[in-house]
Amino acid sequence: MKIKVLGCYGNYIGKYRATSFLINDTILLDAGTITEALDDEALKKIKQVLITHTHIDHVKGLFPFVDELVMMGDYSIELISVKQVLEIISQNLLNNLIWPDFTVIPSEHKGIIKPHEIPMEQVSSINSITVEPVLMTHTVFTVGYIVKEGNKGFMFTADTGPTKRFWAVARETKGIEFIIADVSFPNRLDRLAKISGHMTTAMLVEHIDRYGLGTMPIYVTHIKPIFLEEIHRELDALKRDNIKLLRQGSTITV
C-alpha cells in the first residue's frame, strides 16, 4: 500500500495544507487538500473518498474536486464514512445552501457523489484495501480508521483528544506498522487541546505508554503550523526514534 501525504496540518496557511492522504492513487483518506496537490489526470483516478469527520479542514477539498470532475465529464466518486458523518455532510454541506447536492447532480439516478455507509468497528473492503472505523473523542462525531492491505496496514486517529477505545484496539490489532496520531498543540496549551478535542505531545506519549505501544512507529499529524517548531523541539526532547513528524508531500509504503 502506498500512502501519499497531500496535507497533514491542523490549519491551512501558506505552504501548509489540511489533512488528506492518497492511498494507492485511487482512495483519499480525508479531503482537506485535493486540487491544490493533484492535477486533473491524478484527480480522474480517485474513486473513493473516506471521511473521518465533518470539520471543514477535512472536507473542504471535496468542493473544488467535485466541481472539476463535473467539468471533465463522466466521473463519480463514492463518499465513504459511518452513518453519523454522512448525515452531517448531507444536512449541512450538500444542502443546496452551502453547496449543491451533488448526490443528485447531474441526475437523481446518477449523482457525482455516491454516499457509501460503512459500519462502525467492522471491516469493509474498498478495492484492494480494508477499512474499519473506530470512534474517537473530538468535538463532533469522529472516527479513526484501521487501514489494511492484506494483513498489513496502519491506523489513523483522525482529530482526537484523550481517548480509550482507539488505543485499546491498536494494542490488539495485528499487522499495524505505524500509527498516524493527532498532536495539534504544544504541552503548555494542554487546556486548549482538551477543550478543542486534540492532543499535546505529552498526551500522545501518555497514551502510547499506557497501552503498551511505546515502541510503535508513530507519525505526528495535525500540528497547527504556528506551533511547528515548538512541537518539533518537544518531540526531539523525548529522544524516542519511533515518534516522527509526518511530512507533507512524502510517500509512505506499507
Ligand SMILES: [Zn+2]
Ligand atoms: Zn482537523
Ligand SMILES: [Zn+2]
Ligand atoms: Zn476536527
